[in-house]
Amino acid sequence: GDSVTQMEGPVTLSEEAFLTINCTYTATGYPSLFWYVQYPGEGLQLLLKATKADDKGSNKGFEATYRKETTSFHLEKGSVQVSDSAVYFCALTLYFGNEKLTFGTGTRLTIIP
Amino acid sequence: DGGITQSPKYLFRKEGQNVTLSCEQNLNHDAMYWYRQDPGQGLRLIYYSQIVNDFQKGDIAEGYSVSREKKESFPLTVTSAQKNPTAFYLCASSPGTSEGNIQYFGAGTRLSVL
Numbered sequence: 001g002d003s004v005t006q007m008e009g010p011v012t013l014s015e016e017a018f019l020t021i022n023c024t025y026t027a028t029g030y031p032s033l034f035w036y037v038q039y040p041g042e043g044l045q046l047l048l049k050a051t052k053a054d055d056k057g058s059n060k061g062f063e064a065t066y067r068k069e070t071t072s073f074h075l076e077k078g079s080v081q082v083s084d085s086a087v088y089f090c091a092l093t094l095y096f097g098n099e100k101l102t103f104g105t106g107t108r109l110t111i112i113p
Numbered sequence: 114d115g116g117i118t119q120s121p122k123y124l125f126r127k128e129g130q131n132v133t134l135s136c137e138q139n140l141n142h143d144a145m146y147w148y149r150q151d152p153g154q155g156l157r158l159i160y161y162s163q164i165v166n167d168f169q170k171g172d173i174a175e176g177y178s179v180s181r182e183k184k185e186s187f188p189l190t191v192t193s194a195q196k197n198p199t200a201f202y203l204c205a206s207s208p209g210t211s212e213g214n215i216q217y218f219g220a221g222t223r224l225s226v227l
Binding site (some may be wrong): 004005032034036041042043044045049073089093094101103104106 | 117119146148153154155156160171203205214215216217218219220221
């Protein structure tokens with residue numbers, strides 16, 4: 001079945017450090033890929049998405065590129081801030097499927113001033 | 114403001130009791146979903162509905178029930194058959210493939226057992 005594997009956390013970085021959170025996927029069709037972010041006590045918010053191979057999603061300084069050859073969608077940010085502290089989820093859905101989202105287990109990110 | 118409203122924010126259940134979690138959306142989305150989140154785990158799909166008066170079981174439907182009588186509303190009942198209901202419950206909705214299957218989430222309901 002479809003699955004998403006995320007880098008295990010927690011991840012702790014200093015402010016202005018470079019961030020990478022790894023995400024790889026297994027899917028039987030042609031998935032759309034997403035990164036969602038969850039701040040403490042809140043629901044999930046869409047951070048960025050990519051719907052086909054080689055697409056780059058970007059938002060708020062975060063970027064991720066859909067790599068079909070390596071089945072990956074790694075999240076990157078050049079200079080993190082304390083306000084980026086949250087849990088990040090990688091997810092996929094099959095574009096012509098029933099719209100179910102399959103999530104990774106989440107990566108908790110803490111940024112230290 | 115358009116969005117998804119979940120209520121209550123916190124809910125307590127006694128042994129043998131059924132409780133209902135509310136989810137309302139004013140985004141005019143056809144599809145709605147319920148997820149369960151446990152500490153250190155990803156989200157697991159409980160039920161989903163792609164159209165009014167129709168819904169399907171997700172990966173962990175046992176001990177839960179839903180209804181979809183109106184487009185705007187998708188309540189989840191946690192029944193006494195669910196032996197481990199303590200979790201954070203998230204409702205989502207989606208406009209479908211027109212927006213690349215993006216799902217929009219509510220703020221969640223935290224359910225605990227007394």
